[in-house]
Amino acid sequence: MRRLLLYLAAAASVPFADVTQRLGIDFTLENSPTAGKYLPETMPGGVALFDSDNDGRLDIYFVNGARIEHPMTKGRRPDKSDRRYWNRFYKQNADGSFADRTEHAGLTGMPQNLYGMGVAAADYDNDGYTDLYVTGVGGSTLYRNKGDGTFEDVTKRASVGAGGWTTSAGFVDYDNDGRLDLFVCRYLEWSFEAERSCGDRNPGGRSYCHPDNYKGVTSLLYRNNGDGTFIDVSQQTGIASQDGKALGVAFADYDADGWIDIYVANDSVQSFLYRNLKGRAFEEVAVSAGVGFNEDGKTFAGMGVDFSDFNNDGRPDILVTDLSNERYMLYRNNGDGTFTEVTNATGLGAATLPYSGWSTRLLDTDNDGWKDIFVAQGHVMDTIERTSPNLRYKQPPLLLRNIRGRFEQAGDFGTPRAGRGAAFGDIDNDGDIDIVVTNLSDKAIVFRNDSERSQAWTRIELMGKRSNRDGIGAQIRVRGSDGTVQHHTVTSAAGYLSSSDNRVTVTLGAATPIEIVWPSGIRQMLSKPVVGGATRVTETEP
Numbered sequence: 001m002r003r004l005l006l007y008l009a010a011a012a013s014v015p016f017a018d019v020t021q022r023l024g025i026d027f028t029l030e031n032s033p034t035a036g037k038y039l040p041e042t043m044p045g046g047v048a049l050f051d052s053d054n055d056g057r058l059d060i061y062f063v064n065g066a067r068i069e070h071p072m073t074k075g076r077r078p079d080k081s082d083r084r085y086w087n088r089f090y091k092q093n094a095d096g097s098f099a100d101r102t103e104h105a106g107l108t109g110m111p112q113n114l115y116g117m118g119v120a121a122a123d124y125d126n127d128g129y130t131d132l133y134v135t136g137v138g139g140s141t142l143y144r145n146k147g148d149g150t151f152e153d154v155t156k157r158a159s160v161g162a163g164g165w166t167t168s169a170g171f172v173d174y175d176n177d178g179r180l181d182l183f184v185c186r187y188l189e190w191s192f193e194a195e196r197s198c199g200d201r202n203p204g205g206r207s208y209c210h211p212d213n214y215k216g217v218t219s220l221l222y223r224n225n226g227d228g229t230f231i232d233v234s235q236q237t238g239i240a241s242q243d244g245k246a247l248g249v250a251f252a253d254y255d256a257d258g259w260i261d262i263y264v265a266n267d268s269v270q271s272f273l274y275r276n277l278k279g280r281a282f283e284e285v286a287v288s289a290g291v292g293f294n295e296d297g298k299t300f301a302g303m304g305v306d307f308s309d310f311n312n313d314g315r316p317d318i319l320v321t322d323l324s325n326e327r328y329m330l331y332r333n334n335g336d337g338t339f340t341e342v343t344n345a346t347g348l349g350a351a352t353l354p355y356s357g358w359s360t361r362l363l364d365t366d367n368d369g370w371k372d373i374f375v376a377q378g379h380v381m382d383t384i385e386r387t388s389p390n391l392r393y394k395q396p397p398l399l400l401r402n403i404r405g406r407f408e409q410a411g412d413f414g415t416p417r418a419g420r421g422a423a424f425g426d427i428d429n430d431g432d433i434d435i436v437v438t439n440l441s442d443k444a445i446v447f448r449n450d451s452e453r454s455q456a457w458t459r460i461e462l463m464g465k466r467s468n469r470d471g472i473g474a475q476i477r478v479r480g481s482d483g484t485v486q487h488h489t490v491t492s493a494a495g496y497l498s499s500s501d502n503r504v505t506v507t508l509g510a511a512t513p514i515e516i517v518w519p520s521g522i523r524q525m526l527s528k529p530v531v532g533g534a535t536r537v538t539e540t541e542p
Helices: 001-009 348-352
Strands: 016-018 047-050 060-061 088-093 098-100 115-122 131-137 141-145 151-153 165-170 181-186 220-224 229-233 245-250 261-266 270-277 282-284 304-308 317-320 329-333 338-343 357-363 371-375 400-402 406-412 419-425 434-439 446-451 458-461 474-478 485-490 503-508 514-517 523-526 533-538
Touching: 016 270, 047 115, 047 419, 047 434, 088 446, 131 165, 131 181, 181 245, 261 304, 304 357, 348 400, 348 406, 371 406, 371 419, 371 434, 434 474, 474 503, 485 503, 523 533
Parallel strands: 115 165, 165 245, 245 304, 357 419, 458 533
Antiparallel strands: 016 446, 047 060, 060 088, 088 098, 115 131, 131 141, 141 151, 165 181, 181 220, 220 229, 245 261, 261 270, 270 282, 304 317, 317 329, 329 338, 357 371, 371 400, 400 406, 419 434, 434 446, 458 503, 474 485, 474 514, 514 523
């Protein structure tokens, strides 16, 4: 432990600046903690970075909790009527500042009065405008972007209200028909009225119950019909063949067969890897692939997840966050349909042992062509210091720098908080990725990336024709002169409860032309990308 503390103390400062107040962002995640210790109180809240009106500037949407009281009996429901519990939409102005446009946009979170959890952002109807799907305890809401600065609730019409406790969600074209489908994680069989009492009977001794106290449920897959509606195909595709306790979801084609696969991070039960059987169904293969448990064959508290290539071998790997004393998981793709856990071999285990991680991402923060790791952190138990004095409820976000496949701590972000959601994108369009983090009962933080750029870069923005308009699921490969391959899957789904910018920023250096493989199977080569700006790519005809 002494060696670990010395290691942490020696870490350098991170190249990010807190610019929240300067940008005009003023959002507090109201989780409404009560003496009842209702489990949802410690689980919100997501954040989305997306361009709502195609002006080239990223906007921000925050998902908020709701007012709850103890005891929640006699038909009481969470209440979002007070403005402090509204979800919030911030529009970016031309000068880089933000304005609260929540009411004008129709995105307060009313009238469903759900306790908010997460958000997914993508253009599900291929009309050129990004839509929002918001999850929560009791159901979910689909907001269609009307293209005039406002959104309309089309949940009932689209038939995607889900039900139960929905957490992370993501849009993906699983059958390559050019229309984005919707995957929705569900957590537990739970209700406010049936909440159990856990902890001890002493004053202040009550605590949040472990998920082992509740039955798991199935996640959901909705197929896009192309007419503004969806159909639940969870049963026929095999997604509903297993109960889980799903908190995070990410997408990538791990076996390079041209069909996007799905990884689901489950809490304290086996995690799932759904292998796509050519758009007809899915086969759950986590155990045989080596990603269902940790290297000791045990389950772990999977929360945030990313499905991305950390070692530049051109194959997507899997990163999953976990609770303190358990280490975050990193699985290296072997290229033969299996993975090897490399948590300790890459230095990730020692660097993450004291922490509890939520939203996460593999991203190149310093423009060296290697993806680093960011994690929003904070323990799930607000009483953890009573039972484990060596642990902390509030923890600083973590940045680990990737040194050609090994991770070294690049320092922390100062003030510890109970971090939860995090979204990633180039907010100021300067070529590096910025981060927005939500914190329980605290202000959200916008971290501006101030890294020095040592190599050339371009930001790739896709427009599908045969493929979905966002190009979700497209593979982008940049082969460097040293033989390494930067591999990116176009997606907005990664982390925990959150949705990130689907534009892909790549480091060029002495790289050969960029290859794009669209979900349709069409391949394009970019020999002259725009250096230091946006390279807009329209899918070619076959």
